[in-house]
């Protein structure tokens with residue numbers, strides 16, 4: 516290091532070290548299949564991370580060594596083709612390289628006149644086109660769909676209460692707002708109600724039908740009942756790809772109900788919305804183009820590295836009115852660095868913002884939407900193949916219809932809940948495969964969400980074979996009476 520800055524005194528040495536770090540990560544991704552999906556963190560490794568704040572410097576190569584030895588082997592494993600837990604994207608080498616470029620620029624995308632913001636605006640433009648939104652719609656990169664749902668709800672709150680709510684708060688109004696979502700919706704919808712001050716108790720959880728989509732008759736009945744009770748229905752959150760089963764609500768019907776009732780129509784498309792890139796799935800998302808707001812993640816099916824959530828709002832004026840603020844240090848101009856208003860910081864609560872747009876922009880440009888759509892289709896084909904194999908295997912049982920890329924099933928046995936819970940933990944610890952678990956009709960299900968572009972049929976077969984082997988072992992090892 517030089518005496519006065521954080522830059523190296525010897526750039527050549529840093530360059531060499533940097534290339535080694537880059538090579539290590541490329542090696543890691545190239546050979547990811549040879550690694551365990553996940554492995555428990557050994558106790559002494561975890562314990563090594565309680566050290567005091569370092570006052571003195573450490574050589575970069577030594578810190579990198581510690582990364583390679585102590586951090587890299589002990590991640591969740593979502594880059595691995597055998598990872599099928601929750602809904603995690605696989606990332607890509609292109610996304611990784613774009614992240615490096617973005618970090619080099621150290622751009623702050625809150626605002627000001629700079630080309631990185633034009634990159635974000637170009638992606639906003641692409642997203643608008645993709646989802647059939649008007650050119651006047653606004654969009655913003657955010658951390659993830661949890662934040663995107665929250666922002667959407669706040670804009671909807673402005674729509675119904677007016678911008679006065681920003682100054683006076685909810686207490687000033689006399690309306691009791693209520694919102695609607697399905698029993699399959701993600702927990703962050705209730706969280707958004709909580710954070711917005713409307714209260715999670717003002718969210719009506721509508722039951723699902725046999726396809727795990729929102730029951731439309733129940734929704735309409737709930738809206739009527741709330742109106743009769745003097746409440747103000749204002750927001751419907753449909754889901755495009757529920758987290759448990761991948762169900763898609765009937766978005767067209769929800770749009771009709773919202774329109775007839777004068778409610779805001781939001782779509783949580785966290786992972787499913789990008790299914791629009793796949794010709795097989797796009798028709799099932801019909802109605803998404805009528806949403807008032809849409810939340811989704813590039814970091815799930817889009818394979819962009821974390822984090823890369825996105826919010827799209829039909830009425831940009833309302834979006835702006837919800838978040839813009841007149842702080843003098845953020846004063847705008849028509850020339851110089853302060854030009855280019857409105858800025859991204861006018862559309863959300865974040866002022867300092869990273870250049871998330873770059874990794875999405877690289878991913879879309881380098882791979883193209885056709886290829887990304889094929890990847891998405893392929894994960895659904897794999898789920899169908901997995902379903903067929905489960906149906907053909909007497910020891911296994913399918914627990915929910917396969918709607919997209921998520922398969923919920925279990926090993927048939929006595930004490931099935933206990934045994935299947937153990938199968939999932941044992942599988943994860945084996946390093947061979949990593950599904951997660953969920954409850955389907957109060958039954959423990961092994962849940963495989965095929966999101967990663969690297970996953971192949973062999974990974975499905977490996978998972979099913981391991982489930983049967985573990986199921987056989989565990990159901991023999993644990994006699995019925997001991998686990999009741």
Ligand SMILES: *Cc1c(COP(=O)(O)O)cnc(C)c1O
Nearest residue numbers: 602659660661701758785786812
């Ligand atoms: C993943 C997910 C979320 C949460 O998104 P984050 O990006 O993790 O904040 C919300 N809704 C659904 C349907 C999801 O699958």
